[in-house]
Amino acid sequence: MNQKKLSFFLLVLTFAMILLFSQNILAETPDIYYHGEEITEDLNPEVIEDTYLVDARALANHLDLELEWVESLKSINLSREEKDLRMMIDHPYIQTGNSTQRTEVGARLIDETSYIPLNDVVRAFGYLTNYEDNGDFYIFRPETKVYEAYWSDDERMIFLDMDEITPYRIAPTDDPKKMKIEVDKAALSDDFLDNVSNENFNLRVRENEVESRLEIIITSLHPIPYRRDGGIEEDGSNLVVTFNPRLVNIDWRDDDFLEIEANSAMERPEIFFLEDPRRMIIDIPDLMLSEVDLDIDENEYVKDIRLSQFSEDPVVLRVVLELTDDAHLGIDESVDDDKLVFRPTEQTIVSDLAYEPGMISFVTNNEINPGIFTLPDPDRLVINMLHTSRSEDFPDKIEVDNSTMKEIRSSRFDRETVRLVAELYENSGYEWEVEEREDGKFYHTVKLENRLREIYLTEQKNFQNLHVDFTGNVDYEVRKFSHPHRIAIDIKSLDREDIDDFELPEPEGMVEEVRKGIFESGGEEFIRVVFELNDFYNYQVLSGEVDSEIMVSLAKEQLDDTSTIIVLDPGHGGFDAGAIGPTGLTEKEVALAISLKAAEILENNDHQVILTRDDDTFVTLNDRVDIANNSDAGLFVSVHSNAAHRNSVGGIETYHAPNRRSDSYMLANIMQRSMLDHLGLTDRGVKSDNFYVIRNTEMPAVLLEIGFLSNREEEELLRDSSFREEAAQSIAEGIEEYLNQIHSGEEE
The missing domain is CATH 2.60.40.3500 (Immunoglobulin-like)
Structure with missing residues (x-):
């Protein structure tokens, strides 16, 4: 045999051995578990084309199913209560009730024994299955069922009606218009009701058979702004997903005004103007875009309307009105807070700018509501007057230079806005007053003294x-x-x-x-x-x-006498990874590592510390609250890391509940200051928000957001053990300072 033939023979032999070895691996039977008990030997499994087939009668006995063999049809009938399933030998179809589905491998006769596809049959009878990486196969009843998904009355929240809470999470997606909620060990009820899908949202439910979970996928025509922390909560046995307020309608009304309507209260918008073409820009914070009819009635003020989700972090809805040449629209302050109304108005003339010690004054020929605010670095008082222009003799500048003020400047901020800027030596309080006099004009005074x-x-x-x-x-x-x-x-x-x-x-x-x-x-x-x-x-x-x-x-x-027991609450855990960084670092890992180290430091200082979790397990929000409320604890600190749509965002922030300022605000300030001193990240401030765990705990409670996992630099810091130790030290020292302060009670 020459060299070429020998080489070819060895190559063929090698491929044959690889193929034989692969077939042997595929033919290896799995270990099968039913509610944790191994039943492999009873089911005598076979593997055909990567599908597990098992003895039909043995499986029926374990699942308490009635089995009927119809010899003439070579058919297997399985039933329990009102559920019936039929298969024919060597046919790849399963019939359940009036529906039929195709399987990869149908029922077979092996050694005169009927074998049926394990996964397809057990799931048809409402069981969940799970494949481990080693091929082991688990069968178990779902721990909860989802019966309905529906909106709250104001369409701010989606409720998932369930038997009981099982591990859940909001899973990250690459599409900002898609939100995925995963519920572990859950099944969909046979009569599940979708009362969510509408002109703006579509709901789809997928059963993940490999990992025994439900995937509830919500898609929208527009980006869906939501938070991983606080975006999904518990209400009894239900899960609740909370959304930002959403645009409901925008229209030009018969009474000659533009109305923008949301499904709940809106924040005051920021308004400015652009030219070529002439446009009025209305930026509304915390409002979600939705599908609305923009075919407004023809009018003499607005030519066209455009909408966009201008920003997702922070959330800002932008309304662009293309105006006719002489149109002026002013905001009506008297309407309900779920509406913004803009009415036609005249351009107002501002005149008679003057300064007396401690007071700026000016006159307008129409009633206006100026926007007044202060700015630092340098200290300034700013007065914006929308839909105004300056009189011909209106000064560009008034030199003052006294102990309070350097000068007053006037300018056109844009075509529609006159801006006054008073440059101060130090920002102080101000008070605006307006008086309509007999001449029909409005006399405005802005007093600068603090009152x-x-x-x-x-x-x-x-x-x-x-x-x-x-x-x-x-x-x-x-x-x-x-x-x-x-x-x-x-x-x-x-x-x-x-x-x-x-x-x-x-x-x-x-x-x-x-x-x-x-x-x-x-x-x-x-x-x-x-x-x-x-x-x-x-x-x-x-x-x-x-x-x-x-x-x-x-x-x-x-x-x-207040308890000094400390509850540390590492956020997320187990099934719920929380935020995930660009290289895969999870919030649950960071929160646990920092919390464990902080607990160790505090315990070494003779404090009693309770952890809501001390390993990688899922703990419901309600259980976290119960652990704290049943422990006679003196304070509660929940540890998290943040994430944002923009990867440049970073820093530290601390939250207290809005209704808990008296007992939690001081703790929040101390914790924020301690973290800043130790970690050197951007100060994003002390804020209030209705996070479940700080809203429902009965002791002073705060939620810490330590860095942003979505920021690559901060993800690397959060991965670093020395940074984690420093973060833990900042938590421990902040808690020590708080306890010392509330127990001091100094007198004079």
């Missing part, structure tokens, strides 16, 4: 709150005195006549008397507001060092 706006009391479950509000930021100091107990708030740099005729609140709760007056110390005068108390335990200052809304919270019970 006392309101003194009032509020009550919450464990705290009574003292409020002193001003028109601008003030420098203040809070003091506690005894004999009798009283809280004094000293405010610097405020005119004494500002408080002479100011109305004080009626005493209630722990407050026996409220009084005000002038206090002098070291040659400097202060305005002092005193709250005399009938009892005292402790207090917290919940406003910033310089603030326009001073808030002091009085404890109604002895904080020294």
Whole structure:
């Protein structure tokens, strides 16, 4: 045999051996488990064309099915209660009721024994299946069924009606118009109702047979803005997916006005104008785009309307109105907050700009509602007047240069807006007033001195709150005195006549008397507001060092007796990976690693720490809350990492629940400051939001977002063990500082 023939023979032999080896692997029978019990030997499985076939009668016995063999038809009939299934030997079809489905491999006779396709049959009778990587096959009943998907009345939430909660998650998709919710160990009921699909959304449910889960896929014609943290929550045995407010309608009404309607309250829009062609731009925060009819009635003001989801992070809906040459539309402030109404208006003339010490004044020939705000670096007061133009003699600049202000400038911000900018030495409060006089004109004054706006009391479950509000930021100091107990708030740099005729609140709760007056110390005068108390335990200052809304919270019970048990809540876990970084790092891993290390540090400092999970397991939101509420804990810290649509977004933020400011705001501020000191990431601030775990826990509670996994640089930091240790140290030190502060109660 020559060399070429020998080589060819060896090559053929090699391929034959590989093929034989592959067939032997495929022919290996799997281990089969039914509710955790191995039943492989009973079912005597065979593998044909990658399909598991098993002894029909043995499977029927395990699943409690009736089996009938029809010899004349070579047919197997399986039934239980109202469910019937029929197969014929060597036919690739299964008939269940009035429906028929094709299988990869149908029923077979092997050694005179009927064999049936395992996966197709058990799933037809409502069981779930799961294939492991090693080929093992698991059969089990679903732990929950999904009966219906439906909208809330305002179409802000989708409810999934289920038997009970099983592990769930929002799975990431590459398509911003698609949202996928996965529910583990779940099956779809036979009479499932889809009450979600409409002109804007389509719902599709897919049963993932390999991994025994339901995939509920929601698609839209437009991007679907949602959050992975807080986007899906629990309501009893239901799952609830919450969406941003959504556009419902936009139309030109018969009464000659443009109406934009949403399915819930909208935030105030930002409005500006562009030329060539002339356009009015209306940017509405936190509003989702939806399919609406833009074929508006012909009118003399608006030629065309265009809509877009201008931004997904943050969410901004943009409405572009192409205007006729002489059209002016002004916003109507008097309508319901789920509507924006724009009515035809005239362009207003602004005249008689003037300055007197502490006051800017101007005149308009029509009523307007100017937008007034302050800006830092340098400190400025800005007055925007929409649909206005300046009179011919209106000055471009007024030089002032006194102790308050350097100058006032005027300009056209755009074709429709006059802008006044007062350059200040220091931002202070302001107060706008307007008066219509006999000549039909409107006289506007903007007073720059800081003024006392309101003194009032509020009550919450464990705290009574003292409020002193001003028109601008003030420098203040809070003091506690005894004999009798009283809280004094000293405010610097405020005119004494500002408080002479100011109305004080009626005493209630722990407050026996409220009084005000002038206090002098070291040659400097202060305005002092005193709250005399009938009892005292402790207090917290919940406003910033310089603030326009001073808030002091009085404890109604002895904080020294407050539990120092700490609950740390590593977000997500198990089935729910949370956010996933570009290289695959998961939020659940980061949150657990940081929480475990923080717990170790705190326990070494003699604190008792409870973890809602200490390994990679799924814990429902309700169980997390129950763990905290049943533990007599003194505080709750939920640990997460963030994600955004834009991979450039980064930083740290801390959340407290909106209704929990008294007991959680101070904790949130301390935790945010501690993380910033240790980690050096961008400060995204302390915020309020209705996350389930901080809304429903009964002790001070915050949710930390440590970095953004969607940001490649921060993903690498979050992967680094030294960064995780530093994050854990910041959490532990923040908690220590909070506990020290609430137990201090210093007096003067």
